[in-house]
Amino acid sequence: MKRRTFLQLVAATIGLGLSACGPASPEVEVRLLEGSIPARLIKRFKRQSQASATFTATPSLLSLFQDLRRWQRLPGEAVPRWQRIWNWVRFWQSESSPGNAPDWVSLGDYWLTAAVQEQLIQPLRSEHLPGWQRLSPAWQQLVRRDRNGQFAEDGAIWAVPYRWGSLIWIYDPRPFQRLGWQPSQWQDLWHPDLQRRFALPDHPRLVLGLALKALNQSANSPDVQAMAALSERLQTLQQQVQxxxxxHGLKALINGDLWLIVGWSTDLLPQLSQYRQFQAGIPQEGTILTAxxxxxxxxxxxPLSAAAKQWIEFCLTPDHAAQLSLLSQGGSPLYAGQQRQALPSNLQEQPLIFPPADLYGRSEFLQPLSDSAQTAYDRLWQEMRSPG
Structure with a gap:
């Protein structure tokens, strides 16, 4: 780093009024995914718990995963001086201590395997997690892993689920009305009318997963290389997608350049209130879930502080979980897969957050792949995206 830039960082640090002791440590410190916990609930927690609590929002799960890597940095590992100064500035601005990691951090289920493998997180004890028993066995099993991050029925608990969403699509119904049909299944993406009219996530597991669902296969199928129909479907899909x-998909949809976009419900549903001309749906073959x-x-x-335990109990209390579902547009796992009449009354008319039980039953989380399966998935993705 240039000397001038370094001195500017030092001046900025002094200007922020840093002292040798830094800010007082809160009783519980949470680094969360932006939008995943409504501000109203954070205020309620602070009021009810009477705890000194610090909440800092981060815009992406990737950034949170990178934070976990930084906090895990081994003692004595060389860190450039300018980086140490910048870390102080960044952490001060976010009300976090540069020397300590927070009590709780948001992480997507897709990142859990890597976090366990890289020893970025610590296992948890169920007796320290008030409300854990309110989670169904399936949701408890989602976060039980062995030391390699693989699913294990008797594995350690590595996380607490608090919100989930689905891979959905949002579309403009007007062009479909003119054509006399509406999209309802993944296989509709191969319809000639949709050629160059839709956007997909730039993620190989999601694209291959929805193609597998269109073939009524699991999104976690281990032997994809043997599926000739899948390879053909992917090549055709490549000619369809724009x-x-x-x-950038939503902007193209708003501008009329696209008719349909595929993405996570937790990202897309909050946008629907601004663009009421669009409709959303979950394909009937079932979809891919995220937590x-x-x-x-x-x-x-x-040890885990009393306030840190209170935060978990707060998230897994039915009333708070229902409010989280409504306000964040992401379902609480306490209500996942339930029949409509079993849901709280204020959640019964939210089929995009809580799809019908049979549709939820046809949906699945992405699971870790074996090395050979991962290689096969990567090869199919590369072949699909290669020109010619």
Missing amino acids: LYSSE DLWVRPTNAPL
Whole structure:
């Protein structure tokens, strides 16, 4: 780093009024995915718990995973001086201590395997997790893993699920009305009318997963290389799709350049209130699910504070879980897969957050793949995206 830039960082640090002791440590510190916990619930927790609590929002799960890696940095590992100064600035601005990891961090279920393998997080004990028993066995099993991050029935608990969503699509119904049909199944993406009219996420597991669902196969099928129909479907899909993007699809839909986009419900549903001309749906073959989890960084403060336990109990209390579902547009796992009449009354008319039980039953989370299966998935993705 240039000397001038370094001195500017030092000046900025002094201007922020840093002292040798830094800010006082809160009783519970949470680094969360932006939008996953409504501000109203955070205020309610602070009021009810009377705890000193710090909540810092981060815009992406990737950034949170990178934070876990930074907090796990081994003692004595060389860190450039300018980076140490910048870390102080960044952490001060976010009300976090640069020397300690927070108590809880949001992490997507897709990242859990890597977090366990890289020893970025610590296992949890169910007796320290008030409300854990309110989760169904299937949801408890989602976060039980062995030391390699693989699913294990008797594995350690590595996370606490608090919100989930689905891979859905949003579309403009007007062009479909003119054509006399509406999209309802993944296989509709291969319809000639949709050629170059839709966007998919730029993510190989999601694209291959929805193609497998269109063939009535599992999105976690281990032997994809033997599926000739899948390879053919992917080549045709490549000729159909206009754009691979998780960020720019909505703008193209608004501008009329696209008719349909595929993305996570937790990202897309909050946008629907601004664009009421669009409709949303979950394909009838079933879909891919995602979950937001609370994890404990490896070097988070020990022991787990009473306030940190209260936060987990707060998230898994039925009333708060229902409010989280409505306000964040992401379902609480307490109500996942339930029949409509079993849901709280204020959730019964939310089929995009809580799809019908049979549709939920046909949906699945992405699971870790074996090395050979991962190689096969990567090869299919590369062949699909290669020109010619």
